[in-house]
Every structure is written in C-alpha cells, then in structure tokens.
Amino acid sequence: MNQLNEKAQGIDQITVQVVLGALENVAVEMGHKLARMSYSSIIRESEDFGCALVDVKGQQLCESTHSTPLQSGPIPGYIAGIRQIMQERGDEFYPGDVIMHNSAYHGASHGPDFGFCVPVFYKYELIGFSVTTAHHLDVGASTPGSCGIVDAVDAYAEGLQFKAIKVYEKGVKNRYIWDILRDNIRASDMVVGDMEAQIAAAKIGAQRYVEIVERFGLSTIQAASEELMNYSERLFRNAIKKLPDGEYRAVGFLDGYVDSDDPSKKNLKIVVTAIVEGSDITVDLSGTSPQIDDKPINMPLIGTVDIAIYLTLRSILLDSNSYGHIPQNTGLTRPVKIVAPKGTLCNPIFPAPTIARFCSGNIVADTLMKALSQVVPQQVSAGVGNLQVVAFSGMVNENYWVYMDIMEGSYGGRYGKDGMDAVDTLYANTRNNPIEDIESHYPLRVTRYELRDKECAPGKWRGGVGSIREINFLQDGSFSVEGDGHVFAPWGYDGGKDGYVGGLSIKSKTGEVVKVPSKLPNRFASEGSIIQLVGPCGGGYGIPFDRQPEKVLDDVLDGYISKESALVDYGVVVTESNNIDYEKTAEQRNQSYRQ
Template identity: 75%
Template sequence: MTNTNTDVIKADPITVQVILGALENVAIEMGHKLARMSYSSIIRESEDFGCALVDINGQQLCESSHSTPLQSGPIPGYVKGIREIMEERGDTFFPGDIIMHNSPYHGASHGPDVGFCVPVFHEDSLIGFSVTTAHHLDIGASTPGSCGIVDAVDAYAEGLQFKAIKVYEKGVKNKYIWDMLRDNIRAADMVVGDMEAQIAAAKIGSNRYVEIVEKYGLETIQAATDELMRYSETMMRNAIKQLPDGEYVAEGYLDGYLDSDDSTHKDIKIVVTVKVQDSDITVDLTGSSPQIPDKPINMPLIGTVDIAIYLTLRSILLDSTEYGNFPQNSGLVRPISIISPEGAICNPIFPAPTIARFCSGNIIADTLMKALGQVVPHQISAGVGNLQVVAFSGKKGNDYWVYMDIMEGSYGGRSGKDGMDTVDTLYANTRNNPIEDIESHYPLRVNRYELRDNEAAAGKWRGGIGSIREISFLSDASVSVEGDGHKFKPWGFDGGNEGSVGSLTIRDGKNKEGHKLPSKLPNRPTKTGDSLQLVGPCGGGYGNPLERDPEQVLSDVLDGYINKEKAFDDYGVIITDLNMVDHVKTNNQRVLMAK
C-alpha cells in the first residue's frame, strides 16, 4: 500500500534511497539508449548529450551520469525557457506533445545544443518533464558545422532558432516542421536521425517516470525528492560554511580574436569575485569585458555561465573522493547566487551571437577556481589548458558530410597529484573520438596523435600536458576552429610554473613549414593533401618545483615530459649519463637555487 503521509515519508530514508535509485536508473537508461541510437560520432562516441527528469516546479531530479555537465546541467533552464515562451503565447502542454528548443536567451546552452522536451502526464495532470539535449553537427548556419562558427555577426547568422516549437502536438507529428529541418540543415539524414533518437530517449524517460509514480504514488515521490533536494542543499551549505567569510577576487583572459584590428575583440578580461557569507556564496562577474556585438564568443548567463560556476563549486567543495556519490539535483545550486551586469560578455543582450561560447565558459570556471585558491588551496588545480573544437566538412556528390572533433586540453597540478594529461576539462567532460572511427567515416587521415614532449610545467606537482594532432584532407573540404589558450599561459599556483600555450598550423603542398593561425579560425577551404596540426595547451604547475621528489623528476625525464636540461633548470635535479639521480649534487644545487 502506498503511504501518502508526506511527513512520514520524509523520515523514511529507505524509501528515499529506493526512489533515488529508480530515478537515477531512468536517466542512465535514457543516456545509454540515446548514445546507441544516434548517428553522429559527437553523440555516439564523444557523449556530447544530456538526459534528465525535471519536476513540475522546474527542479532537476536526476541526470545521466555519463554525459557532459554542459548538456545535462542546463536542462532546468531549457524547461524554464520553454514554459516562459509558451505562457507568453498563451499555449499549454498536452499529452503527446514534444517540444523542440535551442534558444540561448531562453535557457539553452547555445544553438547547436537542441533540446527535446516531453511533458509527463499522470492521470491527466502534468507532473514533470523528460528532456534530452545533444550537440548537432549542423544547424543551418551561414557556414558548415555548428562549432567553429566564430564570425557570426548576430544570433540570426548562427543557424535555425527554435523557441519552444511543438514538433509533435497531441501525438500528431508536425510534418511541415520536419520538412523545414531537412530543407535547411546540411547532412540532414544524420542530424534529423539524431533528433529522432533524442525524442525516443525522452519518451523512454517519460514512460519510466510514470511507472515509478504509479508504483509509489505521486505524493510519495514528491516527498522523497523534496528530501533529496534538502539533503543536497545541506551538503553544499555545510561545505560553504567551512570557508571563511569574505571576498576573493581573480582575473583571467580570453584570447578573443588575436588577428583582429579591433582592440575590443581580443585580450578579453574575466573578473570573478567570490563572496562568502555563512552558508551562502555569491559569484559576481562585475568588471568583466563588455559583450562583443558582432562576434559569437559571448556567453549566455543561463545555460553556460551558470553551469560553469555550479560545476566548479560542486567539484571543488564537494570532491567525490571525500564525499562519494550524492544526489545530483537542483538542491545543490540553492546556496549559490550569480551576478553579471546585462551587456557583459558573461550576460549578453539579444541578438548578440553566442554559438562559440564553449572555450569562453572554460575561462569562467578556470578563473573561479583561481579565486577559490585563496581559501581552499588544497582543493583546486593550477591553471587549465583550454580546448579546441574543430569542424571539418565537405561534399560527397550533392550531399554534405560534417565532422566535429574536440581537441582535448589538460589540467594543472593539484595538491598531491600531477595534472591530468590530454583530457577534456572542467564543464566539457566529453570523450575523444577514436582514430578508427574518424578514418572509417570521413575523408580524413590522422597522421599524428601524440603527447607533447618536454612541456610539463614545473611544480611540486607538475602540470598536465596537451596533445598534438595532425589531420590530412583526403578530398577538397573546409575547416573551422573554435579554440583558446594561444596567448595567455595557464597560471601556476603556489610557486608552480606557468603552463604552455597551444597552437594551430595549416600546411599545403607549397608550404611545408605551414602557416600559423590564431585560436579562432572562420570557415576556410582546404585542398586534397592539405593538413591541419593542432597543439593543445599544457596546464600550470602546483607548488615549489624544488620540493618535487627527485625520483619523480627522473621519471618525468624518462617518460618525455621534460628533458634533462629542464630537470636541472626548473627542479635542480642532476641526472647522470646512466639515467640516475645524483642526490648529493641535487641537494647542493637545490640549496643554491633556494637562496
């Protein structure tokens, strides 16, 4: 018999945990099936998607554990934006509706991250929403590929805008909208196929949610999820209370458009002020550069900036190595407030373009981490090496092919641990795409894919290193790149050295040396035989390099992270011709260097 006494259920931890497990399993199933049903490698291999259930009050109940935070995290914002738009239109939800949405000014992360929302009904009452989001490889913009569009003059140039569009209404498919999608999207079979996979996964979530409600009763579910929200909120508040009250400020910089003659387009400043008061924390972005009206690296406050902040605070203050697994729901963000003036790069005004906000948002997270280093130095990493997102495209006959590659970055060192090498960082968390998958599906050849040599930033715990990838074109095509970290080195912490910047080089048959390019490359035609080389940035070092164990320095030399000269110059470690540490000479050298 279902117990509908909310007070009793709140005090019943077994029921709460059973319902938590059931909800989490729904999100996991949604994610697995979406990945298996998708056509594109960005969803199938890189897992650039999100799945979540949202209750009637707009609170996220659970999320897919193997998707990227930048997809699952914004889902409550998608739902909020959809409801606001529908209310303005005088529209409402019906059983059988499926709503498509991608407006970055109404909760979506950016235009290519299209959400499909299924309103969940039980006994003719709306009880919540099942939502999937995913990155799509073309969305009908002025040039092919939905990433690497770095020169859009406004939101209209970024591609199709879907503002709470019912693609199914009361169970009936709106054929004309689907015809419009196919007529306006390159590689339409792949993109529309991915969209249909999203819808199928969202329907699975809706059906499973109803099954849980029918098994336990809606009041029991609501009581249990309220308790889970309070639990997550309490965890975050307790972590914040451990911080001393005060204000902590840090600055970071984006490359922007390094080849621009306009000074407002480059060296873009991010200012983060963390204000701690008891169990509340405010992140104030006042002082950051103004928005760029005609370049798409502006960041939506809801959907990008907020997720970068929420994830960073959650990761640092509630480290999973100490806290283990805990409910991922909206309770975690209740103690957090965000301030950013309208018209700033962190809170642009429509129609400022936002499609290339990916690397920009990483700087928000990185600078927030730098500010937190003043109060939790043993919980942060040094500066992070940013990512580069590459869009490859071309035509096979009359049809387009489009491929997106996320070139991973690296983490800085942290207390007790060296920085992680060649990984997606901070709120990205996508996986790299296997070379075999690239070469079997696209006219591309991966000539090199290797770690950078002799570039690890020195520290008691060294910085992570980036990778080098070189890709050749096997047919005429085009390429565009959204990247960052070519000018400003990742910061070192507590005496650690700065990291290394990344680079981008294109070569053709006439220029063997290649041509160096800035971190943001608008769509550029390429010829058969041309090649593109990407070098990922290296993270900063953490702690005094003279305190690093000499045997670890030797290991770094043997592994190619640094050479013997850097071992001597940065660490004072003397390595013999037999590849052994001379401890006596090393100790003497370190004494001299410490003076």
C-alpha cells in the first residue's frame, strides 16, 4: 500500500520517491535543529513546534515528523493568511525576507504560536516557502505566560498581534520590531532566543529546498510534488469510499466556566455530523454552542478546528499499521469539506478571544471520533481524557521567569487494546517534560508524579489512566490553568463504562486544600503552595465481563482497579492470596448474564 501505483505523466516513480525522501529529510533536519537551538523546554523538550515546506501555490509538501500536528498542520493556513494580508497592503516577497505572523484570524493556530516564513527563490523566481512555527512562553498578554490565560476579554488582551510583519526585509534586520518584542514580552531573552532559532531553522529549510531544485530541476520537483499530493489524495479517497454513504452525528461537551453565573458560558456543546458521499466527506459543526465574546475558549476555524478534523480523519481512516508510510501533504485535505457556522465556538468572529482554544479543539477531535464510531467501530478509541496546561511564573530580582507545563490526559480503550495511560492526546502529541529539567531551571519542585490508583474505566479493553502531579512553589510566584474534562467524563463505548473526570486543587503551606475549576485565571501562590493536577481517565471499550480474567487480575496487582471492582465490574473473583477463583468467577459471570 505504500508504493505509488500509478505512473505520473512525465516523471518516473523512482524519481518521485527520491524527491519524497529529499523533501521529508529537509523537514526532519529543520525540526532537529530547531529543537537543538531553542532555549525553552516547551520547544526543546516538549517539541511544541512545526516545520514544513510549502510550494508557491500554498500547498504543503512535507512536514517535520517529530513535531506536533497542531503546529505543522496549520502551516498552509499561515501562508494563506500572510499572502492575503500582503496582497491587501500591496506588499511583495523578496529574497532575504523573513516574515513573522501570529494572527489567529489569518491562519495561525492561536496568538502564542508564532510562524516565521522564509520565501524561497530560485533564479529570482518565487518557488515556495520554508516555515517554522512554535509555541512561545509569553507574548505580552495581560498576565504572565501564554497558556492558562482564560480570562482575556478580546483578541487584544491576549498579547502582541503580528500580521505578516517583515522582521528581515531583503536581508536587512528591522531592529525596531525586535525592540518591540523585547520591550513587551516577559522572559524576553528566552522567547526572542526561540524566535531566532525558528528563523535559523527556516533558513536552513529554504537553503535545502534550493539545493534539491538545483539537483533535480524545478519542473521535476513540481511534477513529483503534485504526484505525491495526488497519491495521498487517492489513498484517502479510497479509504472514504469504503464507508457507507450516510450521516453520522455525535455530541460532545466542554466544561466551560463552571464557576460562572452565566449559563451560556458553561456546559458547552460541540456537535459533529460526518456526511459521507462517495469519496468525499463533509464535517458539519452546525448546532455547536455560540461563541463566547469575552472568554478565550473559542477556536479559530483555520489553524485549530480544521487541524483537529484533518488529524482525526487521517489517523482513523489511514492507519499506518495498514497503509504504511503516507506522504503528509495537502493532498490529504482535498477530500474533506468543513462546515462551521460563523459566530460559533468553532468559527468565531473577530475580536472574540481564542488563546485558550487548546482543550476545546481536543473535544472537536474526540466528538468526530465518536461520530465515526458508528461506521468504523474497530478503528476508534472510546472517549479521551483531555489535558491541562499550566503557566507558572514569578520574579527573580527584576526579571520574570515563565514555565509552561502540559499535563497529559489519556486515551480510551480500543478494539483489541487497552487505552494508553498518561499521554498527550489527539492533536496535541507533545512530549513529557522531564522533572529534572523543571527543577534545574525554575524554583519549582515536583513532589508527586504517578498514575491514578483504582480509577480505571471498565471495559473488555479498559480505559487509559490519567496521572497525578503535584508541584511545589519554592518561592512566591503565580500560576494559571487552562483545562477541561472536570465535569464530563470520557465516554465509554460498546458496553464499556465511562471514564473518570480530572481535577485541580491548591494546597497552602498551612495544609488547607481548595478545589478549583478547570479554568483558572492567574493566581498568586506563596512559597510552599502545592498545585495538584489530576488527569482524566479514558472510557472503556466493550463489555467488561468479556475481559479475560487474567487481565483483570493483572489490573488488580498493578493497582488499576480494586478487588471489589474486579468482582462488581468484571465478575472476576480474586482471592486473598491474589489468585483467580475460576469456579466462582464463572458463576458470577453466568449469573450476571442471566440477569
């Protein structure tokens, strides 16, 4: 399945494959060098960045494989937004230009995700773009950090906005833009250092792209790229054709602002209808809750919502175990149409704030997966446990320190497999930041980090387990949190039970514990305060009584479930000596089935 089966007009398939390898290696090199050159842990360790080459038509040719989909995926949207703005201004691209862009209403995923674009020229002809994106720890918002800002009243309160700004023009650095950045960003040495690393990686990509063109010729690269996109599109369309035509609908829910007196700001609804017609699929989000004008959990349609949809469809319908390596390019988006009424959470109207769109987008992906479970039940997981993103900050003398921590969630059970424990889910896909890195760079100490005990959703294939993390402030500071999944438990599937909600609490130096909502604006934390984060547990898949007794015993011994749960939820009798009483187990299960 991983070979190009049809001959492209005017180019042989060996050349196509060689060009594919060359392009992908460029993106991988960009990613490795960006990670190595960066200062912040969110890029260096968590790999919250993206790298891609885009052709002159704005079509993505390749992307860095070890970056997050929420960074690489939006890059064509960044380019479309940059070109739109430059056309409106009557501006043009020149060799030596470097363009900075973070407008959430012009393709950027949200304000903290800055894109740096280097236009690529060959013999004075514009042939494409080399782009890097990355999440930055502070962008000059009303409170420290670039996550956990859950109380911004509009787009202007979310930080600095740059719409296709040339930080280098014809090779000349615009020092005034850099002065603005340094003067308005907390921890500016780290943030500006990361930006300079992005530019260096983008320049490397541009140079490598030109080298490939010089080696093979521009017409060959263009023909090979088009064939690769056509190939990816053919694969995707063939997978869609296997689905019965029809409409498949599901509803998901967001916590929203549970402590608000306004009912329109909590218990929010995401509605997804997947419409299959031949080799086309339409994802209709009509029925989704209206946007919240003064709270930032709205999602940009281009840059967040579309990526959640593209990733989910591609992951479910083109599983790599079945299809092998598939070129990641714009061809994979061609069969998909997205309908999102303006003024909803999934397509807000400027200047509605969007900076806290992270967890919301995961619900879009999870709800689409729930809709598809009706037609491809063996290719989905049960409900997914969402994430929590925390911004820690403080002052040392007159200087800010800022740290961003992504608290992982968990997956639901899958056909034939248990859910994955304590991982970033769906379009997040960032890496865990090591405790040693946290404690060596910031006045924080991780005093507890473990899987949740005996809180595992029952199913033939159990749900994944979330983690518990406690972080102690070694000096006065502050923190804010963007999370979800504290009200609505991840859904169980095909007889599996629902998962468990997450939690957030603060323990003061005196020992007082206060539970707080999943979205918490910036709050002072005195020395000795402990923040406890509890990740949700994914839903179970399949009837629990069909789970193998030996696996149930393993779950008891591993602390995933109790002996009481083994009996009540699974019908498995575990003795005091931690063995299975098979006779009583058979009686228990037979009795339950008769009932």
